[in-house]
């Protein structure tokens with residue numbers, strides 16, 4: 266698999282250098298092949314966004330990357346801006362979590378998209394605008410030709426989010442890294458966007474890294490999933506294995522805290538405890554404080570990823586001893 | 601009968617034309633609804649249907665073109681700015697975009713303290729403890745107080761926004777997709793927090809939300825917006841379990857198919873979809 270991967274990340278480490286050195290992400294590895302979608306899930310603060318940014322060379326100042334990020338065979342860790350500039354927008358595109366910040370308030374949405382087209386393709390103004398309008402149309406902006414003349418603040422939240430997705434996909438990149446691209450979208454529009462990504466994957470072999478909080482979206486659309494906690498790998502593998510048969514207690518806890526089908530209480534189940542912030546990683550397994558299966562050993566030693574079944578990896582000392590239905594670990598403990 | 605806390609009648613929001621090539625947009629077209637103290641009304645509807653425009657009008661961030669908005673028995677549409685400022689303490693927003701609500705150079709501490717300062721309720725002796733209490737309330741580690749927004753994750757930012765809204769001790773929260781940016785576990789935590797505050801303080805909520813499972817759980821009533829009009833409304837479970845309008849059905853049916861998440865072995869199944877179950 267690794268030889269065919271379009272994107273191959275090995276032993277990724279992201280270190281904040283100010284005010285003092287702290288590892289925000291440690292030893293994370295994954296790969297994505299052409300046409301494939303990898304979902305990255307995990308609680309807030311797990312390091313999903315900075316991992317996504319590291320892939321694209323878009324980390325903020327004050328963060329350092331080590332390990333390896335290979336895109337189409339080329340090593341990007343330590344690559345110059347010139348190398349990245351050739352890739353951005355053209356071969357790899359980004360939908361950041363704060364998507365609205367990508368749009369300039371002083372240009373119309375259509376002009377911004379057309380500019381993106383022209384920066385990559387040698388086409389005229391008119392052709393670029395046509396392509397821009399088509400891109401808005403395919404993300405479901407009604408009356409796209411007219412709406413292209415609007416400024417971002419004249420769009421609704423969901424329309425702006427779609428405009429950014431249109432911008433990322435307008436040049437048919439090989440890889441799109443999308444950080445929570447559908448959070449502001451209602452189910453109807455969300456389905457449309459995910460279908461669009463699926464179509465682009467099938468037709469054009471586009472690869473997608475999708476950072477999402479929505480496990481249902483991951484389950485339905487992704488091929489593989491990477492679960493992160495406190496900047497570390499928790500579990501990864503084919504989506505049907507990891508989400509149907511989670512081996513790491515953390516993944517099980519995420520699944521157990523989904524709103525139940527029929528609930529009488531107005532209170533929702535939630536995983537007990539709060540996520541540790543990566544700034545203060547405890548010794549041992551980062552999840553130990555919240556884990557119903559934790560032992561003394563867990564609090565002293567950090568688990569390494571181990572392969573459970575082909576391609577299904579989990580970082581948990583008790584991988585082999587846990588009950589078959591790991592979600593049972595959380596039965597009753599969610600409040 | 602006591603009057604509702606919030607009473608909206610025939611609300612109209614129209615964005616004016618800009619030149620000849622962009623005609624006016626009628627975003628909200630004569631909608632009416634009420635929210636009682638201690639009640640949650642969810643506003644659902646597809647992107648562009650007028651939810652945020654409604655919220656902005658209720659918050660008097662944009663004067664509606666027509667209709668009336670009464671809060672605690674007072675008509676808001678005729679009050680001018682200095683008067684509005686005091687009234688606003690009673691109804692506080694939490695917005696969709698976690699980063700947008702915070703200014704990039706203001707620390708978390710100052711962001712949460714700001715409403716207290718602006719409202720002249722800042723006491724240097726007790727203020728910091730109050731800020732810490734608000735951070736606790738939204739489950740933020742106190743150590744984030746010194747950080748700037750760009751040093752926070754999306755979910756952390758959003759909780760700062762919620763702490764800010766709570767600082768004013770409002771009677772009504774206007775929540776424009778407050779939890780969309782949160783992970784499910786934190787989403788449950790924050791929504792439970794809202795419910796808790798509601799149970800304890802009788803807080804009312806106008807809750808704009810795309811997650812229909814959530815809506816079914818926490819809202820008392822739902823109003824479905826479609827192209828600026830309310831096409832269906834009623835008790836949350838009734839609307840979610842037995843929608844009568846085609847558009848509501850469509851909204852409910854477009855959520856991802858949860859079957860691939862069904863855990864096949866054992867007792868029944870759990871599912872992971874953001875959808876209301878059709879009864």
Ligand SMILES: Nc1ncnc2c1ncn2[C@@H]1O[C@H](COP(=O)(O)OP(=O)(O)OP(=O)(O)O)[C@@H](O)[C@H]1O
Pocket residue numbers: 281289307308309310311312313314315316325362542543544750751752753754755756783
């Ligand atoms: N510029 C920064 N300086 C220092 N720490 C940072 C910075 N940006 C992010 N962090 C920290 O790194 C950790 C990971 O952040 P990241 O934004 O990747 O989380 P996330 O998994 O995307 O969370 P969310 O789901 O809330 O978006 C967090 O603890 C965050 O506070």
Ligand SMILES: Nc1ncnc2c1ncn2[C@@H]1O[C@H](COP(=O)(O)OP(=O)(O)OP(=O)(O)O)[C@@H](O)[C@H]1O
Pocket residue numbers: 418419420421422423424449450451615616625626627645646647648649650651652653654
């Ligand atoms: N400042 C503005 N100027 C012109 N048109 C606007 C402005 N703000 C919103 N609109 C338009 O009004 C309509 C309703 O927008 P609104 O933001 O209320 O939708 P929404 O239901 O909140 O959608 P979303 O779920 O995408 O946030 C949309 O067609 C939008 O383009």
Ligand code: SF4
Pocket residue numbers: 513514515550551552553554556557558559560563564568580581582583584
């Ligand atoms: S290593 Fe121990 S604490 Fe960590 S998830 Fe496994 S059982 Fe729980």
Ligand SMILES: [Mg+2]
Pocket residue numbers: 313314315362444753754
């Ligand atoms: Mg993030």
Ligand SMILES: [Mg+2]
Pocket residue numbers: 421422423651652653776
């Ligand atoms: Mg909106």
